[in-house]
Amino acid sequence: MEIRKLSAAEIPQLAALERRCFSDPWSERAFESELENPLSLWLVAMDGERVMGYCGSQQVFEEADIMNVAVCPEDRRQGVADALLEELERRLAENGAETVALEVRVSNAGAIALYKRRGYTQAGLRKNYYFHPREDAYILKKQIKI
């Protein structure tokens, strides 16, 4: 597995994985605008030319937000998301970020277990944050200052 920055060639695979993972998937266009955004950093975990998983963030000065994390169903529980987050946090800290925040569905026990294991703690709750189905989000945060 190789972790590297997202490039345009992988966007169709990301959009396809979004459709497999989420009820409100990001479009190819949405990923294209992330590539054009100087505040954004997206990483992919590659098996050759195949995307196993990805994660992405936006950073404004010392605060970063994780926008999304997903791993192909057949590649789960092998440490792919953990490795992606490790590298994302390292690059964000190197770029001056001091905290990372994210939202997660309150029912998403697997993702919550991943984030808690990586040191994220609950910083708040956003009522009715998600649609399809409507659901609250936990806001999780972690200090990453080096």
Ligand SMILES: CC(C)(COP(=O)(O)OP(=O)(O)OC[C@H]1O[C@@H](n2cnc3c(N)ncnc32)[C@H](O)[C@@H]1OP(=O)(O)O)[C@@H](O)C(=O)NCCC(=O)NCCS
């Ligand atoms: C959540 C997700 C990204 C995890 O990816 P992954 O590559 O399987 O995660 P990892 O293998 O790196 O997991 C690392 C640790 O996190 C925890 N964890 C991850 N998935 C878990 C699950 N489904 N149930 C319980 N714990 C889980 C475990 O502690 C795991 O370590 P272990 O396998 O040694 O027990 C993946 O399940 C996914 O893509 N889900 C659908 C999309 C999604 O919900 N994204 C998050 C949006 S906020």
